[in-house]
Amino acid sequence: MLKALHKTGLVFFPAFDWAIDPTHPEREERLLYTQDQVTEEGIFDIPGIIEYKPMLATAEDIRRAQFCVPDEAAITTESHLISAGGAKVIADAVMNKEVKNGFALIRPPGHHSMRVSHGGRGFCHINIEAIMVEYIRSRYGVKRIAIVDTDCHHGDGTDNIFWHDPDVLFISLHQDGRTMFPGTGFPGELGGPNAKGSNLNIPLPPGTSTEGYLYVINHCVLPVLNEFKPDLVINSAGQDNHYTDPLTNMNFCAQGYAELTTLLKPDIAVLEGGYAIEGALPYVNLGIILAMAGIDYTGVVEPDYNPEKLKQSVSITDKIKKTTAQINKYWSQRFQMREDAGKPGEIQIRHKEIFYDTDNIFERQKERVRICKDCGGCFEIDSQATPGFHILGVHIPINACPACIEKGYEFFDKSVENKYHHVFLMDRPKGNYHIK
Amino acid sequence: MIIGLDVGGTHTYAVLLSNQGVEKSVKVTTNHADLFSTVLSGFTQLLESIDPSQIERAVISTTLTTNAIIQQTMEPVGMIVSAGPGIDPEFFRTGEHYYAVSGSINHRGREKASVNEMQIQDIAKKMVDAGIEYVGVVSKFCVRNPSHEILIKRMLNKYFKKIFLGHHVSGNLNFPRRIATTHLNAAVFSLHKSFFEAVKKSLTEKGLTVPIQILKADGGTMSLEASMHFPGQTVLSGPAASIMGAIPYAPEGQDAIVLDIGGTTTDIAFLVDKAPLLEPVGIQRGSYKSLIRSLRTDSKGIGGDSTLRVKDGNLTIGPDRQGPAMAFGGPLPTPTDAMVVLNVMDTGDREKATAGIETIARQLGLSIEEAAEKIFKTCCTIILKKTFEMIDQINSQPVYTVHDFLEGYKLSPQKILVLGGPAPFFAQKIEDLYQIDTLAVPNSPVANAVGAALARTTCEVSLYADTEQGIVTAHEEDFAEPISKTFSEDDLMETAYTLLKEKAINSGADPENLEEVEVVEFQKFNIIRNFSPRGKIFRTKMQLKPGLIKGYETVLH
Numbered sequence: 003m004l005k006a007l008h009k010t011g012l013v014f015f016p017a018f019d020w021a022i023d024p025t026h027p028e029r030e031e032r033l034l035y036t037q038d039q040v041t042e043e044g045i046f047d048i049p050g051i052i053e054y055k056p057m058l059a060t061a062e063d064i065r066r067a068q069f070c071v072p073d074e075a076a077i078t079t080e081s082h083l084i085s086a087g088g089a090k091v092i093a094d095a096v097m098n099k100e101v102k103n104g105f106a107l108i109r110p111p112g113h114h115s116m117r118v119s120h121g122g123r124g125f126c127h128i129n130i131e132a133i134m135v136e137y138i139r140s141r142y143g144v145k146r147i148a149i150v151d152t153d154c155h156h157g158d159g160t161d162n163i164f165w166h167d168p169d170v171l172f173i174s175l176h177q178d179g180r181t182m183f184p185g186t187g188f189p190g191e192l193g194g195p196n197a198k199g200s201n202l203n204i205p206l207p208p209g210t211s212t213e214g215y216l217y218v219i220n221h222c223v224l225p226v227l228n229e230f231k232p233d234l235v236i237n238s239a240g241q242d243n244h245y246t247d248p249l250t251n252m253n254f255c256a257q258g259y260a261e262l263t264t265l266l267k268p269d270i271a272v273l274e275g276g277y278a279i280e281g282a283l284p285y286v287n288l289g290i291i292l293a294m295a296g297i298d299y300t301g302v303v304e305p306d307y308n309p310e311k312l313k314q315s316v317s318i319t320d321k322i323k324k325t326t327a328q329i330n331k332y333w334s335q336r337f338q339m340r341e342d343a344g345k346p347g348e349i350q351i352r353h354k355e356i357f358y359d360t361d362n363i364f365e366r367q368k369e370r371v372r373i374c375k376d377c378g379g380c381f382e383i384d385s386q387a388t389p390g391f392h393i394l395g396v397h398i399p400i401n402a403c404p405a406c407i408e409k410g411y412e413f414f415d416k417s418v419e420n421k422y423h424h425v426f427l428m429d430r431p432k433g434n435y436h437i438k
Numbered sequence: 439m440i441i442g443l444d445v446g447g448t449h450t451y452a453v454l455l456s457n458q459g460v461e462k463s464v465k466v467t468t469n470h471a472d473l474f475s476t477v478l479s480g481f482t483q484l485l486e487s488i489d490p491s492q493i494e495r496a497v498i499s500t501t502l503t504t505n506a507i508i509q510q511t512m513e514p515v516g517m518i519v520s521a522g523p524g525i526d527p528e529f530f531r532t533g534e535h536y537y538a539v540s541g542s543i544n545h546r547g548r549e550k551a552s553v554n555e556m557q558i559q560d561i562a563k564k565m566v567d568a569g570i571e572y573v574g575v576v577s578k579f580c581v582r583n584p585s586h587e588i589l590i591k592r593m594l595n596k597y598f599k600k601i602f603l604g605h606h607v608s609g610n611l612n613f614p615r616r617i618a619t620t621h622l623n624a625a626v627f628s629l630h631k632s633f634f635e636a637v638k639k640s641l642t643e644k645g646l647t648v649p650i651q652i653l654k655a656d657g658g659t660m661s662l663e664a665s666m667h668f669p670g671q672t673v674l675s676g677p678a679a680s681i682m683g684a685i686p687y688a689p690e691g692q693d694a695i696v697l698d699i700g701g702t703t704t705d706i707a708f709l710v711d712k713a714p715l716l717e718p719v720g721i722q723r724g725s726y727k728s729l730i731r732s733l734r735t736d737s738k739g740i741g742g743d744s745t746l747r748v749k750d751g752n753l754t755i756g757p758d759r760q761g762p763a764m765a766f767g768g769p770l771p772t773p774t775d776a777m778v779v780l781n782v783m784d785t786g787d788r789e790k791a792t793a794g795i796e797t798i799a800r801q802l803g804l805s806i807e808e809a810a811e812k813i814f815k816t817c818c819t820i821i822l823k824k825t826f827e828m829i830d831q832i833n834s835q836p837v838y839t840v841h842d843f844l845e846g847y848k849l850s851p852q853k854i855l856v857l858g859g860p861a862p863f864f865a866q867k868i869e870d871l872y873q874i875d876t877l878a879v880p881n882s883p884v885a886n887a888v889g890a891a892l893a894r895t896t897c898e899v900s901l902y903a904d905t906e907q908g909i910v911t912a913h914e915e916d917f918a919e920p921i922s923k924t925f926s927e928d929d930l931m932e933t934a935y936t937l938l939k940e941k942a943i944n945s946g947a948d949p950e951n952l953e954e955v956e957v958v959e960f961q962k963f964n965i966i967r968n969f970s971p972r973g974k975i976f977r978t979k980m981q982l983k984p985g986l987i988k989g990y991e992t993v994l995h
């Protein structure tokens with residue numbers, strides 16, 4: 003009889019009544035065909051597969067991960083809150099050991115939403131993975147978490163949120179930023195001074211096929227995970243690497259996704275992008291669900307699948323091998339790089355410009371971080387959006403040392419109130435969020 | 439006047455109803471080995487000294503198909519399934535003569551791989567050689583495009599007595615359940631057919647010539663003729679009959695719990711404003727999952743005759759039944775004995791009951807009275823705990839739209855209706871323990887038969903319109919029509935209503951009972967390709983709600 007080898011939890015929230023706008027790729031129809039395929043396959047009847055109802059995430063949940071400007075209510079709709087809440091429900095099911103692993107098939111996605119959010123970027127308003135990760139850390143005290151972002155776009159929002167965090171390993175596989183939105187995610191982007199090497203960005207050339215993806219997983223991601231020894235592995239399971247995706251130029255297939263999932267063994271997978279809603283998503287999602295549940299997925303093949311046509315060229319293979327070697331080198335040098343990044347107590351400054359393509363907002367940031375060898379370091383972000391607000395966000399990391407806690411409050415107290423519309427302080431050790 | 443007959447696990451009840459109320463009722467011991475003579479004997483006794491020409495309607499609910507499944511006396515039938523991409527169809531094997539074939543339809547109903555005729559001919563030959571007479575054919579996404587099933591049927595017609603097709607079973611998606619359901623229909627067909635033809639013949643000989651209606655698992659009825667195509671729908675119509683029998687006593691505009699307390703099990707169900715709650719997909723009992731529309735019921739292995747034991751100082755009740763209560767000559771003490779001891783029941787041999795409860799009392803270190811009280815209370819607690827678990831489960835059902843998430847209806851029953859032999863005794867206790875208004879349904883023993891008698895015809899249609907492909911379909915009804923780009927929501931609803939009425943009349947509905955129409959589901963999507971609209975997808979399900987026929991609402995009060 004058909005039975006899940008691993009108990010797998012699913013939250014399926016297609017938000018059939020929510021869209022950015024009627025012809026937008028992120029619209030009502032997006033998970034329609036997935037639902038048809040999954041229902042027709044009888045997925046929810048398989049013993050060992052448990053479907054959960056999503057819940058609403060709260061402002062408190064978001065405030066562990068992000069500064070929403072001017073506030074949470076202004077930049078989210080119910081769909082965003084249900085999407086983040088759906089990820090939380092899966093996290094609870096996995097952490098309470100009701101299931102071995104879980105997959106949140108939810109929309110809208112979140113991985114382009116950064117520490118400071120003034121609105122929608124790349125169809126994302128709030129970062130559902132980051133909200134889930136911070137919820138897990140606060141609620142269950144989990145220390146080391148690895149996020150592997152396999153969406154075809156650089157997971158720049160998640161990358162940004164965990165930029166200074168040595169306890170969260172963020173690995174993003176994506177189509178080369180020179181050819182696609184958001185234009186970032188190069189190998190040299192390795193994380194802040196206190197966390198160098200805990201962000202790994204692996205750009206892949208257009209035309210990368212299943213062979214290339216699995217090469218990177220086997221020769222870089224798995225060895226790195228092996229060394230990092232995370233307590234939890236999370237997969238930002240974007241499905242826009244598919245050979246039929248209208249927004250990207252890759253040659254990945256449903257079998258490849260299923261195999262990647264089998265190799266990666268994520269505890270939690272969260273759906274991100276994927277816009278080939280008719281020809282790819284039904285098969286890719288089915289493949290991932292079966293792989294997570296440990297059920298044979300060899301029958302999940304797109305009707306028009308032609309491996310010959312999707313083969314990657316020798317030059318692509320070479321490029322991928324070179325990038326992989328480069329990343330592995332950075333990874334092996336990570337402690338030295340952190341050592342070289344600066345003296346403890348020193349403040350380092352970074353300037354950043356961010357464009358919100360969904361909401362047409364331009365944001366300038368000045369970030370100041372305290373160099374620290376004892377924790378991820380506290381930091382403040384001065385952020386000015388046009389059109390929009392000018393705010394200051396201060397972050398004290400969850401495992402902050404006493405010096406960084408003190409410095410964080412100093413950032414907050416010394417901020418000049420009339421200079422900003424709002425000043426926020428995210429005190430993660432205490433679980434407080436202050437606004438002035 | 440109308441007749442209702444319900445074949446129960448232990449007894450079969452038949453009632454004759456006029457608009458004055460129950461005119462006559464009879465009770466026959468159910469003989470599972472010979473259900474035909476059981477049914478006939480029920481009718482014979484009921485019709486004694488009654489002029490058959492006064493009878494306007496007769497509804498039968500039997501355990502025939504349920505027994506065939508439980509006792510595995512279903513006939514071996516052939517199954518041909520075509521799966522296309524997805525889970526290996528070998529997992530859904532129904533028996534020896536099960537063949538997975540090539541050919542594939544996708545989720546939009548587009549053909550992706552054609553049927554291999556040589557392969558089908560080969561299989562047909564193998565099945566003929568094996569002596570197979572009935573065959574089921576199921577293809578994945580046949581609900582969107584049944585052409586492969588129809589083609590295969592055409593190729594098989596000349597070899598077999600009857601071919602059952604997956605797309606006729608239900609408008610719902612679910613390939614594994616569709617395979618199981620199609621198989622069930624094929625496998626019980628000849629049993630069902632010979633049984634009801636015999637019943638009909640015998641009744642005609644008695645002068646009863648009105649069309650016979652059969653009760654379905656969803657608490658509705660269908661004509662004998664319609665039942666020949668879907669004999670599987672009669673499975674588990676027993677619990678449906680009792681729930682329908684409770685409806686006259688359910689509060690209007692409120693939710694209610696129905697508890698049917700039998701000898702070995704208690705069936706639990708829910709009414710919302712006098713309408714029973716349906717299973718979201720189809721009957722599910724244990725590992726058996728189907729697409730057969732059914733009332734949402736669950737049962738708990740506890741009843742009046744459940745065996746009482748003490749294990750490690752703890753009282754256990756059931757789930758087995760070793761015979762009747764000791765008060766009625768059984769071998770071991772039961773909850774019924776406790777009720778006899780407590781004097782809440784004044785039948786049976788009180789001495790024997792007391793002797794039985796005494797053994798339990800001794801092991802629990804309680805007085806006989808205290809033990810009996812504890813037994814009775816524990817019974818109620820177990821049943822109610824299961825009931826509240828079901829309510830939680832219903833209320834935590836996943837939803838797929840923001841609207842449903844925010845507006846989701848929460849079941850919160852304010853009344854309990856109890857049926858079954860010991861109903862009056864339980865009702866009082868449950869009310870005392872839980873402070874919920876609890877009522878023992880009057881005429882409780884025959885409530886099932888009354889429920890069957892008063893049930894109206896139900897049916898459901900599922901429509902799917904795709905303006906990009908220019909077609910509206912209800913393949914379950916063999917309906918497909920071209921549509922233009924301007925096809926609207928109103929057009930869809932109008933088509934659905936027409937089909938629903940037609941289906942109801944064909945299933946034997948009285949034209950006066952066609953008003954309880956309900957849109958169960960409606961969705962509308964824009965089809966966008968390359969950032970521009972290409973058309974719309976509409977989906978709807980419309981049903982005739984389960985409920986009671988008109989003209990008899992007041993007679994039972």
Ligand SMILES: [Zn+2]
Nearest residue numbers: 153154155275
């Ligand atoms: Zn993407």
Ligand SMILES: [Zn+2]
Nearest residue numbers: 374377403406
């Ligand atoms: Zn520090």
